[in-house]
Amino acid sequence: MRVAVCRPQVPFVYGGAEIVADDLVAELRLRGHEAEIVSVPYGWEGMRVLDHAFIWRLLELKGSPGKPIDLAIATKFPSYGLRHPNKVVWLLHQFRQAYDFDRTEFGQFSESPLDRATRLAIERFDRVAFGEAKRIFATSGNVAGRLKRYSGFDAQVLPHPPQKLAYRTDGSDGFVLSVNRLDRYKRIDLLIEAAKAEPGLRAVIVGEGPERGRLEQLASGMNGRIEFTGRVDPDRLADLYARCLAVYYAPVDEDFGMVPYEAFLSAKPVVTTLDAGGPLDVVREGETGIVVAPDAAELARACAHLAAHPDEARTLGEAGKAVAERVTWDACIDALLS
């Protein structure tokens, strides 16, 4: 089968969505399919967001004579606007600024009539695009729920496996690991505040982002209990997963969250919050991790509890591993190509 995997690309930004699309192409090829990434640069400021949606709309992926494209798999806004008779959407997320982020600190549309109407145009575009799809999958219950709530479409939940790493378990060196882009809504500051409240808590924070300066400032004067590593290579990342006590992952209403799966494949429990969204599909209180209110003191208590009960931490991590191992590329590709 000849498959086009479609994703928008913010120039010079490579994150979870890009990894998923690349992995999907690689896995399709492993199974004997012809697969390629179709990508268009993406920007979302002001009305430019409509221009980019429209660029995708102008793409009619027919392929070339003798090499028709059998299937187009679109991943996120606005790539699902492309035209193809066999379009499948595997939704990572819609343009959240137009929906749940609207009129919040994370939104981008003001109260001006022009901004409000731009947001409406995105709503309309989504309804047209999803209405054309042969099948719609969503990477988490959270993403599927939002799609139903805001656009009225049902989606089958189909999580994807995390990136390939040399996952292993090397006991515990007692630190809590955070792997995330350093953005405000990823809520790394909550972990630092928790470490301030719990003197025994050490944390390693992997990732880069606009919040790094503020977070380092917040962590100053803690005798090196908070370590910022910046980006790390895959071997180092696997090593950190293997040696940590637990993984902290608590963005605000996250779409999916690959990190819990990576933690689980390293047999580590995940500490998250009640409002984390997608991660709650797999991080379950007392089963695969600890779920607390988004409060530094509660988070500190949860981390201290795991440090004091290493057997329990191990049990939770092992249970998580069993959950993560059920999410395979075989299952994903079977569903997408069915």
Add this chain to the structure above:
Amino acid sequence: MKVAYYSPMPPSRSGIADYSALLLPALRERVEEIVVVEPGKRAPRADLALYHVGNNPEAHGWIVDALKRRPGVVVLHELVLHHLIAGITIGRGHGRGYLDAMERDYGVVGRLLALGVLDNLLPLIWETQPERFPLTGTVLDLAEGLIVHSSYVERGAREAGYGGPIWRIPHPTWPEETIEPAELAGDPLVGCFGYLNMNKRIPQLLEGFTLLRQSRPGARLLLVGDAAERFDLDRRLERLGIGDEALIRESYVSESRFWALMAACDVLVNLRSPTMGETSGSVIRGLSLGKPMLVSDLGWFAELPDGVALKIPVDEYEAPTIAAALELATAHAAELGAAAREYVRGEHDLGRVAHAYVSALEEAAGGEAVSNAMLLRIAQAATDAGLDDPSEIVRAARAAGLV
């Protein structure tokens, strides 16, 4: 976005005032600022003006005046506006305005009819056959967009030549509250709420109720609302032999009393013919209480799902059909009531209605500017690329919902 909001408001005795009292708080949760404009006050600066228009000149005349000064989005609560237009023209000593309005909508024939009315040669059209001459053109000309509650009114507006955007948004329902039913007996107790006149098919209801009493002697009829000036209710009751043992009368009642009375009923009747295209707040209230409901099979009422209300055709068998439907409604009260409540909870949910309003207002305020900006950029890109005719590209943008 700032919206100037024109509507009669309580304590005005108007269904539209009740409607706005219900809707406004939900809208205010979703719109940056809404300024409710009072009659005689200066128009505030706003991104958009929203006008609630009904057929009553006392309640809505000043709103049409404001609409004339500044076009905006019109909530067309009724399709027939003849009484309103007559009120703000002839009623203000401006007969020429009435002639012009009639000519605008119905040509020379309309002008001649209007002359006949002004010269007392013809009966008043708004009292005798308003549904044939709805006279909506004056308002439609000024509407930058229309919000309507039914397909019936949407069709009527289109047939009247309206070419602007129309958003069909259901009448909202009231939040569910525990209501203590009034202590009234009746087996069954049949309720009819609202102004009592010929349009509400009160004669047919009384006849149908009399037929019901033959098989259900314990049946009682509750009539709530004032009787129209020229509607001789007492004579009709006497002629049909509907005495005090079978009848309970209340005139205009407070909102809380209204709910308590409605909650006490076993079946509700809300008939209408001819229809002015109106939606009935009473029907929505009754359905929200899970009451079996009889309505006329026309206009907005006919658009209610079949399992939710019993629809009475307006024909020569109307009275016996009403009697049979009352029997049926009593026998299947539980199923009909459950379906009614579920329907109203979904279709008429206040939050959903408010959300649809906000989308309509936002589209009206900025939609054209966004579309124009998109089209300009498409045209610019096409020109830069040497394309003389970007119409194909524009069609693609339109199909994608982007312009």
